Amino acid sequence: MRRERITDLALWALICAPVVLRAVADGGGEWWRPVAGSMVLGAAVGLSRGRPLTALLLALALGLSVTPRLWSPEYATALAVFGCLAGRRTALARPALHAFAGTAAVGLLITLAARLDLRTWLVQLSTLAFAVMVPWLLGRYVRQYAQLVDTGWLLAGRLEREQGVAADRARLLERARIAGDMHDSLGHDLSLIAVRAAALEVDPSLSGxxxxxxxxxxxxxxxxxxxLRDIIGVLRESDVAAPASPPGETVAEQVDRARRSGMDVALSGDGTAGGLAPMTVRAVHRTVQESLTNAARHAPGAPVEVRLVQSDSALTVTVTSAAGPAGLPPGPPAESGRAGAVELPGGTGGGTGLVGLDERIRLAGGVLRHGPLPGGGFDVCATLPRAPGAAPLAIPGASPSSAQELARARQQVRRRLKQAIWVPLAATAALGVLIGAVGLAARYGTVLDRARYDLVRVGDPAGPVGARLPGHAMGGAPGGAPPAPAGQNCRYYRTGPFTELPAYRVCFRGGTVASKAVVR
Structure with a gap:
């Protein structure tokens, strides 16, 4: 916070310096103007961190209060600084574009209300484009580059964490292997000890x-x-290699055992599911067991239906459970552990049963779908191939790699960098076209034809004559024109859109036409 305060004070001093220097150059003048401007700039600096667009609008309002052209030496630095800060500290570009469009619209209204030439508005647009929008685009680029750097560090941290997790997993697997080796060696030695002790137990030469x-x-x-067998068996249970030999229990026997436990279970289809690969049989057994266990835990007393549909190429197992009597639909269950670890009804689970079931079915080449039913209840459906040796399916929903995310972030920064280059060029081209169109319209708008010029008479009232003249006159006397008569207010009109001389001069004094001439 202290560093931010020091930075804001230095920024305030920087943007207030042109205001003070301009006031000193003008000999003081109206001293309250630089004081009020400095106070508004201080408020803008205070808002620049939380509301950068509001700070930019305050600077734009100060510039318009000095001149409708928006360009003023005392506030040019503030416009550039706050434009850059708005691009650096604003996440979305659309609010800033709306602010720029609103500023251009307000400037046009001020120009029309003050009856100023449209070239004043063109100067204002040029100032807005080059003194505000270009620094804003520079700030946007700096922001995107900082985001790219942050993304790189985040990905590096994620890779380090993933490497740490992989190392921990490798260590755990190695410990499990060591435990297995210990089981094999110590089990053999303990078996030999038991055999020798049994021999001594029946040795008649020993005492009782x-x-x-x-x-x-x-x-x-x-x-x-x-x-030792129990402990090491638990450790080996967490290994990724699943036993390939099928359990001795068929689906019909599973359903009968659940029914004897008190569940309302119905079986449709052939419950033997013969002629399948061992891995598929194991997956079918695990699907029915997991689904019945979850139904018994989350919807006790609800009817459950187990359906087996076999075809020449696939076997589909569907277990559908209705909502429990208490009216609570079984949501995503806290499932049981591995196959063979649960006895119906009840059991304890670690909340990863469906994840493990999905992995087992995927390794068998099948697909698992599960989710709540619209009318209440839960549905688990597994489709498994009948042919042995089916290849495991790819893991669905795999997140993109860190390299892909970093490449995507770089592509986004490159795209916005191109925007930072092409947007000013396009804005400059559009502004040039607009300036040319307004300039051409101004030239045609100051043309006075000969017939209307001849209708003007010296001594005519200024009102009717002004109604016959074009709405706009030339900005001043064209170069090379003779001086206007003293004491007369003269207007100059073109004889053609692309000619300066000859020109028509109509001069007024006292509300009447004092003189007219063709200036050559």
Missing amino acids: QQQGAAGELRAAAGEATAR
């Missing part, structure tokens, strides 16, 4: 006390072997 100690040693070795 020694044989009892050998029996205790044999029992302890057996218990240690069983505990």
